Amino acid sequence: MPLKPLTIREEIAPGNGVVIFHLEGQLDTHSFEELNGCIQSHFDESRFNLLFNLTGVDYISSTCVGVFLSTLATATQNGGQVVIVNPVPKVQVVFDLFGLMQMFKVSTDLTSGLAQFP
Numbered sequence: 001m002p003l004k005p006l007t008i009r010e011e012i013a014p015g016n017g018v019v020i021f022h023l024e025g026q027l028d029t030h031s032f033e034e035l036n037g038c039i040q041s042h043f044d045e046s047r048f049n050l051l052f053n054l055t056g057v058d059y060i061s062s063t064c065v066g067v068f069l070s071t072l073a074t075a076t077q078n079g080g081q082v083v084i085v086n087p088v089p090k091v092q093v094v095f096d097l098f099g100l101m102q103m104f105k106v107s108t109d110l111t112s113g114l115a116q117f118p
Helices: 032-044 062-077 089-097 110-114
Strands: 007-012 019-027 050-060 082-085 105-107
Touching: 007 032, 019 032, 032 062, 050 062, 050 089, 050 110, 062 082, 062 089, 082 110, 105 110
Parallel strands: 019 050, 050 082, 082 105
Antiparallel strands: 007 019
C-alpha cells in the first residue's frame, strides 16, 4: 500500500493559543521542509506552544525527527512547550529509537494533550 503524501492542517486553540498541527501521511525527506516552514511561521509570530496530532501519520523519517528536536529546542528556549498526540505504533517505534518519547510530553488524545498547556 503506497504511503500518503503529507497534509498539514493548522489551527490555534481558543483560550490558550496553542498551535495545533494535524498531520496526515508521511513525514519524510520530501515533506520535512513544508512542516519546518509551517512551524517557523508560528515561531515568527512568537507562538511557542505547539501540539502535533500524529494520529494520521503512518511514516516518519530520521530527517523529520530532527525537525521535532529543533522545534522542541526553540520552543523551550522561548518559554513554550511541545506535546505529541497519539503517535501510531510505527511512528512511536522511531520516536523510541531516538529517545524522543522521554523528551516530549505525549498524550493519547487531543483533549489531554491540550490540558498539558497553561
